[in-house]
């Protein structure tokens with residue numbers, strides 16, 4: 001896995017994509033939701049909840065109200081705009097929201113560099129397994145730990 005920074009164009013594209021999805025689905029993309037989304041998507045690494053709170057405090061110059069911020073994060077996750085990486089208890093922005101439901105992440109254990117990948121055949125296997133086990137999936141996030149190219153050469 002090779003380090004590549006997201007360009008401003010990519011960032012703006014994903015922000016307007018979320019804006020668009022919210023508008024056509026009658027979801028309120030409120031200021032706080034937008035601020036939280038921008039903080040998460042602009043961060044090149046997975047970001048933790050307390051770091052989001054810090055950033056909000058910096059932007060608004062007011063003490064952040066944690067429940068409001070957590071609700072905004074929940075909203076973003078529920079709608080597939082943000083993913084939660086449970087293994088490192090952090091959040092990452094989705095660069096192709098609503099184009100897929102299942103995705104998996106390659107996460108560098110050393111530097112936290114991550115990459116989001118989708119794979120239809122994996123999705124297929126998972127839903128077959130669920131059906132076979134009479135299980136209803138609400139969310140699938142697979143996390144694969146390892147080392148990025150830089151860290152594996154050190």
Ligand SMILES: [Zn+2]
Nearest residue numbers: 094095096103
């Ligand atoms: Zn995604």
Ligand SMILES: [Zn+2]
Nearest residue numbers: 108111148151
């Ligand atoms: Zn690394």
